[in-house]
Amino acid sequence: MITSSNSTGSKLPDFWLDQAEHRAWLLADAGQQFAFFRKSLDPRGGFFNLDSPGNPLEDRTQDLHSTTRIVHSFALGRHIGTPGADVMIEQGMRHLLNVHRDRDHGGYVYATRGREVSDGRKLAYGHVFVLLAAASAMTCGHPDAKYLLEDVTDVLDRYFWEEEPGLFADEWNRDWTPFSTYRGMNANMHAIEAMLTAFEATGQTSYLRKAGRILDFFIEGIAPREGWRLPEHYTADWQIDRLYEGNPMFRPAGSTPGHSFELSRLLLQYWDLSGRPHDGSPAKARRLMEQALKDAWDTERGGFIYTLAHDGTVARADRYWWPVTEAIGAVAAVIKLERRSGDEEWYRRLWNFAADRLIDHQNGGWFPELDTGNRPADKQFRGKPDLYHSIQAVLYPLTPGISYPVRGLAVLGREH
Template sequence: MPQSAPGPEGSTPWLSSPEHRAWLTQEAERQLDFFARSIRPEGGFVSLDYDGAPMAHQLQELHSTTRLVHSYALAHLAGYQGAETLIDQGMAYLWNAHRDRAYSGYVWGVQGQQVADGRKLAYGHVFVLLAGASAKCAGHPDADRLIDDASHVLDTHFWEDGPSLFADEWNRDWTPFSTYRGMNANMHGAEALLAAYEATGREVYLTRAGRILDFFMRHVARDEGWRIPEHYTADWQIDRAYDGDPMFRPKGTTPGHSVEWSRLLLQYWDLVGRPKDGTLDIARCVVTRALEDAWDTERGGLVYTLNFNGTPDIADRYWWPVTEAIGVLASLLKIAPTEEDEQWYRRLWQFANDHFVDHVHGGWFPEIDAEGRPMATQFAGKPDVYHALQATMFPLAQGVSRYAKAFEDAPLWPVGQGQ
């Protein structure tokens, strides 16, 4: 299949270009069509291979279930037909399979109806809150009980009032697992808290999101040359010696997370009335540093991790850092556009279109080799729709916060159009 261009040539800003907006809408629909095959007849979801065929491995991880709920809730609000089937499937599986009736909370991995990995991770629990918030915006009848239950667990076991941050991990029975503290769970915690505030109006969610963002963006990032270290000790000091799983807890800093932090900071700033507090400058500093450090000038794309001085450590190129960079640049282009923002936005979309978008089957390839071709080293099949769907949908929204309301007010697929 020939590759369509992600936007027109010329000087027209892509966010206001009818051609680009039509391309984004079509690409979002292709992703949703592809991942709609994830339904597992017995409950939960299956992982999908490159061609959309179900994969044999049946372990269902908490972040995968929750991200599908969140993604199809946004799609439902935007008018995508059939999204409610996936929302219902995911909400039922969260409550009946992932929820731990014996010890409370939500287990990380489930196989069928059996617990396969009983760890209790903040990273997973904040995604439960995100799923509940998005499902509430989509009008799901079970959303409130999920929000309330996830909030109770986060309050009881993860939130630390002193530093105003989330602790990371426990055993299934809530006995200590480690003293590790991490940036990633808190970043997605801020994401979930902002969504929960938008869905419920409860100020506690907005306040906590602000405290998390303040620590990482106004203190850590500023002190670290606008980079954000991944790993911390129990008293929230940077753990520069930490070297964990090279995929999920790599050492050093991760530029894909830096751009994601910046988008969330702008979302928070918008929700609190855009005060004159230097937020836009901070976001720009973090984004500029990440792009300058991580862009592979010879091959294109963003390298996965950096050393603390900004030199590449893991030079592999994955899809999700590109999607997150697109997301923050779309926010910057809506707030205070510059020519450099426009150039980066186009450069990233062109690279994604050329190397990550699957123009035959739909969905995105998660990783590419040195020649820019799809490979399967760290990921089996296509992991999820969450990152790439947001990259296509968020630029189409009117503002930089309250995306659910924006899609409800101006659906991408009005009744009688689309699927």
């Protein structure tokens, strides 16, 4: 047993992170997820979208973030010896370089259909995922990863990075003419993830510096003023835009508690990679995580409500899989730093809910949304969109540290 240093001397429970049975269960689910998504390999190039049982959907539209997430996820899988991972990485890299990459204007188009461009917009959201895929592929030794990483880094620096605020702008037309003045948290949050991975892959401190500047804006500037909730949308001069509402999945109004979980974990990873300075980052990460747990957990049905209004009340009560996966990652991170019984209670609550309601034990993969009766639903999604969130939920707790999973997975792979 482990005794908490800040308790009254009572013993803490055994932690699932330490139990061989739980770790074996996580690895088993990872194997089922990878087996399910190997079915997305399209012999004509690129990847199929899959229905819930794992059959290809007729719509061959492939978003940039979907291609890149497959590359990244199977790069994680390769580090633990997943069969077929190299084939998936190679197929994704070919599609990124030969189809998504815009040979006329530079950058990477948002969506393709077959080998044709179906949406030529240039979005920061998609480009930071290209960086994530390139960095992850580099850790696997892919021969084209360095070129892809350098190319997308140049595009991000040239068209998206705004040095004065230390943040990324969001979107352009295909030919780099202005598309809108929108600025948003989501692309910047995923940029932190990509920058930390690129730093791990290359050792270049410029990536770490940019990640730190983005974190400073949201953690030091926005979160304390907003009750430790993070508004999603901003004007061109980075003022909160409280009236904005866009795509119901990617740009819903208000704040998204699931993103607080992600940013909490990313803050801890940045702090760890920066040498663990005495700057209060662990306390800030916990504050952000705990606010989202308090605000968003559905006490009657389980799972997390999707969005909050700016006053912290429920805006959209829809429940998706990915906030649960990101909460698992955040809670696992704080458990790795300090053992508290309350964190362990959350960790078990989250995994029990996922096992009961979200994991498809018959076909593999996770159901992406639930209806009001806790049954799988398809209001927002067709089939199973990707494995990026759910595979990280099962792999991150297995890594020995709190830095990005790639480094720890190499150790895990040697153990298995």
